[in-house]
Amino acid sequence: MKIALFSTCIGDAMFPDASKATALILARLGHEVVYPEGQTCCGQMHTNSGYQREAAKIVGTYVDAFNDPSIDAIVAPSGSCVTSVRKHNPHVAERYGRAGLAEGAKEVAAKTYDLPEFLVDVEGVTDVGAFFPHKVTYHPSCHGLRMLGLGDRPYQLLQAVEGIELRELENKEECCGFGGTFAIKNSEMSAAMAVDKARHVREAGVEYLTGGDSSCLMNISGVLSRQRSGVRAVHLAEILASTKEHPYSPDSAAYTKEASL
Structure with missing residues (x-):
């Protein structure tokens, strides 16, 4: 194709x-x-x-x-x-x-x-040959969850990744608070929602937070970075692209870099 x-x-x-x-x-x-x-x-x-x-x-x-x-x-x-x-x-x-x-x-x-x-x-595949030997939790963004109805598709893909330890995120269906211009127009409410989401991520005891929307990852990782949690954000696509021959490099964790500026 x-x-x-x-x-x-x-x-x-x-x-x-x-x-x-x-x-x-x-x-x-x-x-x-x-x-x-x-x-x-x-x-x-x-x-x-x-x-x-x-x-x-x-x-x-x-x-x-x-x-x-x-x-x-x-x-x-x-x-x-x-x-x-x-x-x-x-x-x-x-x-x-x-x-x-x-x-x-x-x-x-x-x-x-x-x-x-x-x-x-x-494509009809869930195993794309990925390798990611880390503890990970997944945040389903509002649009993907409610508008597209992605359901368990991201989880199917992540569960097929070799070496991964996928952990459940408490209250995963709650919004992270970004919502585009919502985060600007309602900044205090947005910040409170992001803090709640970051707390659940920390409680999951993971190394990485992943998701399918860069905007959500940027919002949550901003809080995680300021809290010095040690949890990095990485897009779902980057996990799926990581292999044993060409593993993901944390040095390119753009979300963490941007959040710490």
């Missing part, structure tokens, strides 16, 4: 290792991975903040970049961005987009997947 990588803006600007890991996994599975250079933001931040008319132009840019009939699937390491593309963009395009944009947005949305969805549902 020919697969287009959607890196997302936060991934492209701050956490490119998750996108690189996604491309690596897909290539190892035998797919041709391409990177449409015209891609920018999916429009999620604008849509979620109520600026749908302004988001329509961004949706148009996304459609222009990815609406290529030769592309079989679009894969991103972000449940929240995939949610925006699939659930919101067609609606925004229909209300405020240029002529024909709504149809293009629907076509692109139909073949856009979060990484766990693509691996389990489309």
